[in-house]
Amino acid sequence: MPAISCSAPGKVILCGEHAVVYQKPAIAIPVFEGSTKCSIVAKPTAPHDETMIIAPNIALKCQLRCLVENHPIRTAVNLVLQKLSLDHLPVCEIRIQSTLPTAAGLGSSASTSVALIRALSTFLGRSLSDEEVNSLAFEIEKIHHGTPSGIDNTVITYAKTLFFIKARASEFILPGEPLTLVIADTGIKGSTSKAVADVKLGFNTEPEKFGMLINQIGELVYSSKDFLINGDLRSLGNNLTKNHELLREMGVSCDKLDLLVDDALSHGALGAKLSGGGQGGIMIALVESDQAESVASALRSKGAVNTIITHVPAKGQTG
Ligand code: PMV
Numbered sequence: 001m002p003a004i005s006c007s008a009p010g011k012v013i014l015c016g017e018h019a020v021v022y023q024k025p026a027i028a029i030p031v032f033e034g035s036t037k038c039s040i041v042a043k044p045t046a047p048h049d050e051t052m053i054i055a056p057n058i059a060l061k062c063q064l065r066c067l068v069e070n071h072p073i074r075t076a077v078n079l080v081l082q083k084l085s086l087d088h089l090p091v092c093e094i095r096i097q098s099t100l101p102t103a104a105g106l107g108s109s110a111s112t113s114v115a116l117i118r119a120l121s122t123f124l125g126r127s128l129s130d131e132e133v134n135s136l137a138f139e140i141e142k143i144h145h146g147t148p149s150g151i152d153n154t155v156i157t158y159a160k161t162l163f164f165i166k167a168r169a170s171e172f173i174l175p176g177e178p179l180t181l182v183i184a185d186t187g188i189k190g191s192t193s194k195a196v197a198d199v200k201l202g203f204n205t206e207p208e209k210f211g212m213l214i215n216q217i218g219e220l221v222y223s224s225k226d227f228l229i230n231g232d233l234r235s236l237g238n239n240l241t242k243n244h245e246l247l248r249e250m251g252v253s254c255d256k257l258d259l260l261v262d263d264a265l266s267h268g269a270l271g272a273k274l275s276g277g278g279q280g281g282i283m284i285a286l287v288e289s290d291q292a293e294s295v296a297s298a299l300r301s302k303g304a305v306n307t308i309i310t311h312v313p314a315k316g317q318t319g
Contacts (some may be wrong), residue, residue: 105276237270
């Protein structure tokens with residue numbers, strides 16, 4: 001069998017995180033500046049049951065059978081085998097390399113799942129469709145995050161800007177004007193499942209307050225979709241900053257995220273907010289393209305451990 005390699009991008013949530021868990025819409029964008037590559041090579045002469053998994057960025061190097069039953073990688077293998085009605089994986093070496101930081105809000109877990117599922121199914125002789133990949137990756141997201149909305153696996157599988165409502169058909173959207181985003185990593189690891197649980201607790205203890213915040217985020221996402229499609233980046237930027245305020249009131253920001261958001265705005269960003277689960281992880285700033293470098297450099301001097309500049313082409317533009 002030939003060696004197989006498949007890649008998947010990262011992602012950012014432009015707006016609507018957390019509220020999306022409560023059936024509100026969110027917008028997510030694939031990020032191609034970071035990605036995960038999964039390579040599989042057959043080892044026909046290796047002893048039976050000696051499939052090696054090598055994933056340096058999660059410090060994993062062991063045999064597949066040594067992983068706990070519900071480990072995301074082992075689960076991915078089992079789900080793909082089940083989907084293809086196969087009872088075993090031919091002995092092979094699976095190598096997973098990612099340039100995405102973990103627990104940052106850039107979708108590293110979904111990116112790993114999508115790359116792995118694609119590589120495994122191709123290795124086994126039947127490449128799964130995007131729809132099939134997406135539904136298996138969603139099962140693995142449940143192991144990582146408990147009750148995921150499904151936005152991460154969907155935007156990463158299809159690698160297109162997405163207007164997403166949980167359990168509904170996805171709508172791909174194209175901006176009316178090209179977008180430039182500066183992504184800054186606080187370097188603080190955020191736990192999405194903890195942040196989601198904290199919001200749930202808030203909702204249970206203060207249903208009126210949290211219900212209102214969730215509704216307001218939902219409204220912002222609907223108008224953001226229009227601003228995005230119409231290329232009204234100034235209004236979109238204002239919405240992103242308002243979205244950050246609402247997330248802060250929900251308790252999913254942190255001092256460093258607030259500091260970086262304020263800093264981006266004071267350096268002329270059109271809007272800025274935390275992105276993803278929060279309580280650490282990344283923030284994003286919507287900027288004019290010629291400001292991107294200076295905003296990124298300002299964010300690094302304020303303590304961002306890394307910055308990425310990503311561009312989203314407008315409708316009618318290629319690449
Ligand atoms: O932290 P991330 O990038 O996995 O984003 C999670 C987004 C949430 O809305 C907080 C959770 C979800 O499942 O949608």
